[in-house]
Amino acid sequence: MSTDAILSPDRRQVPALGAFNLTMLGIEVRRILRNRRAVVFTLIMPVVLYLIIGTNSDYSGRREGSGNISAYILISMAAYGAVLAATSGGAMVATERALGWSRQLRLTPLSPVAYIAVKALVSLALGLGSVLAVNLVGVLNGKAEMPTHVWIAAGLIAWLGSIVFGAFGLFMGYLLPSENVMQVLGPVLAGLAALGGLWFPIKPHTVLGHISACTPIYGLANLARWPLYGGAPHVVWILNLVGWLAVFVAGAAWRMSKDTARV
Amino acid sequence: MTSSATESTGLGQAAAQSAVSLVGVTKDFGAVHAVQGIDLTIEPGEVVAFLGPNGAGKTTTIDMMLGLSLPTTGTARILGLQPREAIARGLVSAVMQTGGLLKDLTVRETVAYTASLFAHARPVDEVLADAGIKAIADRRVEKCSGGEQQRLRFAMALLSDPALLLLDEPTTGMDVEGRRTFWSTIRADAEKGRTVLFATHYLEEADQYADRIVLISHGRIVADGSGAEIKALASGRTVRATLPDADTAALSALGGVDSVEVRGDSVLVHAKDSDVVARYLLTETTARDLEITAQGLEEAFLNLTGDVEGEDQ
Numbered sequence: 001m002s003t004d005a006i007l008s009p010d011r012r013q014v015p016a017l018g019a020f021n022l023t024m025l026g027i028e029v030r031r032i033l034r035n036r037r038a039v040v041f042t043l044i045m046p047v048v049l050y051l052i053i054g055t056n057s058d059y060s061g062r063r064e065g066s067g068n069i070s071a072y073i074l075i076s077m078a079a080y081g082a083v084l085a086a087t088s089g090g091a092m093v094a095t096e097r098a099l100g101w102s103r104q105l106r107l108t109p110l111s112p113v114a115y116i117a118v119k120a121l122v123s124l125a126l127g128l129g130s131v132l133a134v135n136l137v138g139v140l141n142g143k144a145e146m147p148t149h150v151w152i153a154a155g156l157i158a159w160l161g162s163i164v165f166g167a168f169g170l171f172m173g174y175l176l177p178s179e180n181v182m183q184v185l186g187p188v189l190a191g192l193a194a195l196g197g198l199w200f201p202i203k204p205h206t207v208l209g210h211i212s213a214c215t216p217i218y219g220l221a222n223l224a225r226w227p228l229y230g231g232a233p234h235v236v237w238i239l240n241l242v243g244w245l246a247v248f249v250a251g252a253a254w255r256m257s258k259d260t261a262r263v
Numbered sequence: 264m265t266s267s268a269t270e271s272t273g274l275g276q277a278a279a280q281s282a283v284s285l286v287g288v289t290k291d292f293g294a295v296h297a298v299q300g301i302d303l304t305i306e307p308g309e310v311v312a313f314l315g316p317n318g319a320g321k322t323t324t325i326d327m328m329l330g331l332s333l334p335t336t337g338t339a340r341i342l343g344l345q346p347r348e349a350i351a352r353g354l355v356s357a358v359m360q361t362g363g364l365l366k367d368l369t370v371r372e373t374v375a376y377t378a379s380l381f382a383h384a385r386p387v388d389e390v391l392a393d394a395g396i397k398a399i400a401d402r403r404v405e406k407c408s409g410g411e412q413q414r415l416r417f418a419m420a421l422l423s424d425p426a427l428l429l430l431d432e433p434t435t436g437m438d439v440e441g442r443r444t445f446w447s448t449i450r451a452d453a454e455k456g457r458t459v460l461f462a463t464h465y466l467e468e469a470d471q472y473a474d475r476i477v478l479i480s481h482g483r484i485v486a487d488g489s490g491a492e493i494k495a496l497a498s499g500r501t502v503r504a505t506l507p508d509a510d511t512a513a514l515s516a517l518g519g520v521d522s523v524e525v526r527g528d529s530v531l532v533h534a535k536d537s538d539v540v541a542r543y544l545l546t547e548t549t550a551r552d553l554e555i556t557a558q559g560l561e562e563a564f565l566n567l568t569g570d571v572e573g574e575d576q
Binding site: 021108109 | 329331348350351352354356357364365366368372375376378379381382383419420
C-alpha cells in the first residue's frame with residue numbers, strides 16, 4: 001500500500017464482513033490445538049472413556065435398538081466430547097474479556113458479530129473433531145454396530161446439539177471470569193453428564209428419572225441416541241434442549257449487559 | 264520522490280478536518296460526573312499532552328474519542344467521522360492501559376491476527392522490525408517482559424498507519440532509555456503528519472515531548488497552551504518569613520500575590536512578583552528570617568489542578 005492513503009479518511013476502507021477473515025480463523029484454530037488441556041479433554045478423553053466403558057465384552061455386544069450397547073455408549077461419548085468442546089469455546093470468550101483482549105479488539109475494525117462467528121466456528125470445529133475421533137476409533141475398533149445412517153445422524157445431532165453448551169460456557173465464563181474456568185466446569189460437566197444419562201442409562205418414571213429429565217444434558221443425550229431407536233423424538237427431549245438454550249442465552253446476555261462498563 | 268509528494272497530498276486532505284473535535288462533552292457514571300464539559304480541537308500533526316492527576320477524567324475522555332463509551336452529552340468527532348467509523352477505517356488507534364494480550368499467542372501471531380482485521384495494514388515483518396521485536400517474533404507473549412509487551416502493543420497500534428494515535432500513560436514501567444527511544448520514535452512519526460495525543464501525569468514528560476499541553480482536572484480543561492505557557496500560568500515564588508500577627512489582608516492586596524498562608528508565627532506568600540512582597544515585609548513590618556523559594560514544575564502543576572479542587576468545594 002502506498003503512503004498516500006495514510007492520512008486521508010476518504011481513501012481508507014472498512015474491511016468486508018466485519019473483518020471476519022481466514023488468517024484470524026487459522027490462528028484461533030492453531031491456538032486451541034496448542035492448548036493441551038483442551039485437546040486432552042475434548043479429543044482424547046471421550047475416546048479413552050469409550051474404549052474403557054464401551055468395549056467391555058460382558059455387555060457391549062448386546063442388542064440395543066437397531067445397533068448394540070457399544071454403539072449406544074459410543075454415541076454418548078461423542079455427545080460428551082462435543083459438549084466439552086462447545087463449553088470451552090464459550091468460556092474462552094468470557095476469559096478473553098476478563099483478560100482485556102476484547103477491549104484490545106475494540107480498537108480494531110473487528111465487529112462483535114464477526115468475533116462471535118469466529119469463536120463459534122472454532123468451537124464447532126473442535127466439537128466436530130471430538131465427535132469424529134470417537135466415531136473413527138469406534139469404526140476401527142469394530143465393537144460398535146449400527147446402520148450407517150444411524151452413525152451419521154447420531155454424530156450430527158451430538159455435534160450440532162452441543163451448540164447449547166456454547167451458551168452455557170459463555171454464561172459460566174462470565175460468572176467465573178478466570179483463565180482456568182474449565183478446571184471448574186470439567187467436573188461440573190461430568191456430574192451433569194451422569195445426571196443426563198451419558199455415563200449409565202437412567203430408568204424413566206423413577207425419582208432419578210424425573211430429576212434427570214430436568215438437567216441440561218438429558219435432552220441432548222436422548223436426541224443423539226434417538227436415531228438408534230427410530231420413531232418420533234420425545235417432546236420432553238426437545239423441550240429440555242430448547243429450554244436450557246433459552247436459560248443459558250438469557251444468563252449470558254444478562255451477565256454481558258451487567259458488564260458493559262468494563263469493555 | 265513520488266511517495267513524499269503523495270504523502271503531502273494526503274496530509275493536505277486530512278488538514279481540512281480537525282484530528283479531534285470534542286464539543287461540550289460530558290460523561291456521567293451514575294452520580295459521578297467524570298467529565299464535566301470539555302471542548303477541544305486538535306489539528307493534524309500536533310503532539311498534545313493530556314495532563315492531569317489520576318482520576319481527572321483523562322481515560323474517560325480518551326474512551327469517548329475511541330467510541331468505547333458514548334458521551335452523556337456533546338459530540339466527539341475524529342477526522343470529521345464518528346469515532347467507531349474512524350476505527351473501522353483504521354484512522355485512529357490507541358495503546359490503552361487496560362488492553363490485554365493473549366498469552367498463548369506468539370508475538371508474530373498477535374501482530375498478524377491484528378493486521379488481518381484491517382482493510383489496509385502495513386506488512387507484519389516491517390512493523391515487527393520497527394517496534395524492535397522482530398528477534399522475539401516467535402516467542403509466546405506470556406514469556407515476554409513488560410517492556411516487550413508494551414512494544415508489542417505499539418506495533419499493534421501502528422499496523423494500520425493511523426492518522427491519530429492515542430496513548431494512555433504510554434511510558435509507565437519504561438526505564439529512562441526506553442522512554443527516550445519511545446519519544447524520539449513518536450516525534451519522528453508526528454513529523455510525517457501523524458497526530459498524537461498522550462495522557463500523562465508527569466508534567467516533565469508533557470513539557471518535554473508535547474507541542475501543546477491540555478491540563479485537565481476534575482473533568483474540566485483548566486489550562487491549554489505550550490509548556491512554557493502552562494508553566495507561566497503557575498509561575499511565581501514563595502516568600503516565607505517569621506512575622507507574628509501578620510496582616511494577611513494587606514499582604515493579599517499587594518500586586519501579584521496569589522495566596523497568603525499563616526502557619527503559627529510564619530507567613531507564606533505565593534506571588535508572581537516576590538520582590539514586591541519582600542520589600543513590603545522588610546520595610547513595612549517586623550518580619551525576619553525571610554526566605555524566597557522558586558516553585559518547581561510539579562508544584563506549579565499541583566497549584567493549577569489544586570485550585571480547581573478548591574473551587575469545586
